Amino acid sequence: MTTSVRRVIIIGAGAAGLAAARRLREHGIIPIVLEARDRVGGRVHSVPFPDKGCMLNLGASIVHGAEGNPLTAAIEAAPDISMIPFASNVVIPRPGAPPMSVDDSNRFIEAEAEALESLRPPANPKQGGDSIADLIHPALAQVAAKYGIEAELMRCNIDAIVSQYADDLDKVSSRQLFDVGEFEGGDYMVLGGIWGALHAFAGDAVVSSVRLNHEVTHITHSGADVRVRTRQHGELSADAVLVTVPLGVLKAGDIAFEPPLSTRRQQAIARQGFGVLDLALLEFSEVFWPAEADYLVTLRPSDVTDPAVLNDLLPRDAVPFVSYTTVMDRPLMLCFLNAGLGVQLEECTDEEVAGLFERHLKRYFPHASSTRPVRCRISRWLKDPYAHGSFSYFSVGGDGLGNISALAAPCLVAGGASSDISSPIQADQDHPSNAPALFWAGEHTHELYYATVPGAMLSGQRAADEILAHFGQLPL
Ligand SMILES: Cc1cc2nc3c(=O)[nH]c(=O)nc-3n(C[C@H](O)[C@H](O)[C@H](O)COP(=O)(O)OP(=O)(O)OC[C@H]3O[C@@H](n4cnc5c(N)ncnc54)[C@H](O)[C@@H]3O)c2cc1C
Structure with a gap:
């Protein structure tokens, strides 16, 4: 069999699927990439906001560490x-x-980072996991005492x-x-939209x-080849088929195997966790917050008890x-809507979200003439049928x-x-290269950089190499 007749289907055109497709093409295999949505990129989703001249992100938006990061x-x-x-926190x-x-x-945020860095695995783990x-x-209480910071603020x-x-x-x-x-090197905002980079x-x-x-x-992999059924076509x-759909889609059982x-x-x-992070993109009529800040955080310590404020x-x-x-x-902000x-x-x-932000921000910036966003757009990753959430995490006790x-x-x-073989597969592993096989990628499959875009990209490259090794085209 010549290499050109090897047929590969990649399911999902997010960072993992695209990275795998690129790698396979570099080795002469042109995969078919199937994507459920009407756009490419998956959880990398850059949109024009507030106008065509400005691309902001509703999914991945920050580069966590620049060095060695794909x-x-x-x-x-x-x-x-x-x-x-x-650079500047407020x-x-x-x-x-x-x-x-x-x-x-900045000192406050650095003290918190010091507390996180000081953590070590507990000598006597709790029953059921810590x-x-x-x-x-x-650890926060200790660092707060060391630097004379109000402990309740650090807790918040x-x-x-x-x-x-x-x-x-x-x-x-x-x-x-x-x-x-x-990856070493701090956090970075991305101007121009992460989708442009992935593209x-x-x-x-x-x-x-x-x-x-x-x-x-449906995916059927019991016959002479792997058959993939689509709803529309x-x-x-x-x-070989590479599955890169989010863990949320696998949890929901939306694909029958x-x-x-x-x-x-x-x-x-x-057992692996899959949680919710949404983002709100907000445009205001003017900047009413400290203009020098790149990052702001509003806190709600327990001494705030007035029901009208709360x-x-x-x-x-x-x-x-x-x-x-x-x-x-420009008077633009992004807000992290956690869990x-x-x-x-x-x-x-x-519209309702804009009203909630108006009231929240008015409490922190009472002198602002208006805290109502003139434009507001939020992500809805939990409701998204092709994600069912945002990214994976380790559940307690798992x-x-x-x-x-x-x-x-x-x-x-x-x-x-269905029988699993260890990943990455070994070139000399005893498996017939003609057997139809299922491969897996996506952020939830990378052992170091899970939950991130680079993790998804690296997982796609790894899975492509496994497919090539399976076909005898690339010794691992
Ligand atoms: C709000 C948010 C903020 C984030 N922030 C960051 C950040 O700052 N930095 C960072 O590095 N990472 C961040 N991440 C994580 C990062 O976006 C993901 O880890 C990464 O994009 C996942 O890529 P993937 O290819 O694994 O999955 P996806 O991008 O989800 O790709 C999977 C593809 O499969 C498709 N699909 C699903 N079901 C089917 C089906 N049945 N048939 C066909 N196709 C299907 C989907 O439509 C999707 O396109 C964030 C994620 C979210 C949601």
């Missing part, structure tokens, strides 16, 4: 896209109180890091603090080849914002890394049952 390389290769480091400690200065705010909340609160502010985990810190395993890779990385040929509006409903078959997936994989799908506040101890004023000179706040606001219209290894393992059919 997303950095993609941004550098893309025209009109740039990365700006976060903490607004309570409604009606003046914002802390940038210097004090959460991040279990570990972090004692830790709520802001929920945006990294997409669920409340008492639900996230403390293992996620230790079993994770980090430049994947290339026009890959992006224009994606078959949009192809929602996959019938059935296709291939020698025949034979059923292995018990180990089904358990990993059920009724006006968004229901989180910390509500974090990115301000684009320093870099674009339950995202779930709640997804039920509201954009085996996060073990789950990733189960989710990443390719599978073949042996004796009528």
Whole structure:
């Protein structure tokens, strides 16, 4: 068989699917990429906001660490896209109180980072597993005492890091603090939209080849090839299929597998966390917040007890914002709607959300002439039928890394049952390269950079290499 007749289908055109398609093409295989939505990019979703001249993100929006990050390389290769480091933080400690200065705010945020860095795996883990909340609160209290910072403010502010985990810190395993890779070099805003960078990385040929509006409903891998059924366009078959749909889609059981997936994989799908982070893009008539801030956070300490005030506040101890004023000179902000706040606001219209922000911000900036957004757009990742949430995390008590290894393992059919092989597959592994096989990628399958765009990109490249090795075209 010549290499050109190897048929590969990739399901999903997000960062993982696009990276895999690019890699396969580099090795002479032109895959068919099926995408359920009417757009490419998945959870990388850049939109013109507030007008065509400005691309902001409703999904991934920050580069976490630049060095060695494949997303950095993609941004550098893309025209009109740039990365700006976060420099100035502003903490607004309570409604009606003046914002802390940038210097004090930076010290406050650095103290919190010091508390996080000081954490070590507990010598005597709790029965049922420790959460991040279990570990972090004692460390915060120590750091607050060391630097003379009000401990209650530090307790509130830790709520802001929920945006990294997409669920409340008492639900996230403390293992996620230790079993994770980090690129060096701080956090960066991306100007011009992350989609432009991913598009430049994947290339026009890959992006224009994606078959949009192809929602996959069934995958059968028991015969001579793998058959993929779509809701709109019938059935296709291939020698290998790469599944990159989000963990939320696998959890929802939206794709039927025949034979059923292995018990180990089904358990990993059920046990790995998949949480909610939404974003609100906000345009105001003028800048009423400290114009020098790149990052702002409003806090709600427990001494705020006036029901009239509490009724006006968004229901989180910390509500974090990115301000684009320093870099674009426009009254634009992005707000992270963490966990339950995202779930709640997804039920509201954009108009209602604008009203909630108006009241919340008026409590923190009482002298502003208007805090009502003139434009507001929020993401709705939980309601999105092709995501069912935002990204994966390690649940308390679960085996996060073990789950990733189960989710990443390719599978073949042996004796009528789905059988997983370890990932990455070995070139000399005893498996017939003609057997139809299922491969897996997506942020939830990367053992170091899960929950991120670079993790998804790297998982797609790994899965493409596995497919090539399976076909005997690339020794691993
Ligand atoms: C609000 C938010 C903020 C984030 N912030 C950051 C950040 O700042 N930095 C960062 O690095 N990462 C961030 N992430 C995470 C990052 O966006 C993801 O990890 C990454 O984009 C996932 O890529 P993927 O290819 O694994 O999945 P996806 O991008 O979800 O791609 C999977 C594709 O499969 C398609 N699909 C689903 N079901 C079917 C079906 N049945 N048939 C066919 N196709 C289907 C989907 O439509 C989608 O296009 C954020 C995510 C969210 C939601």
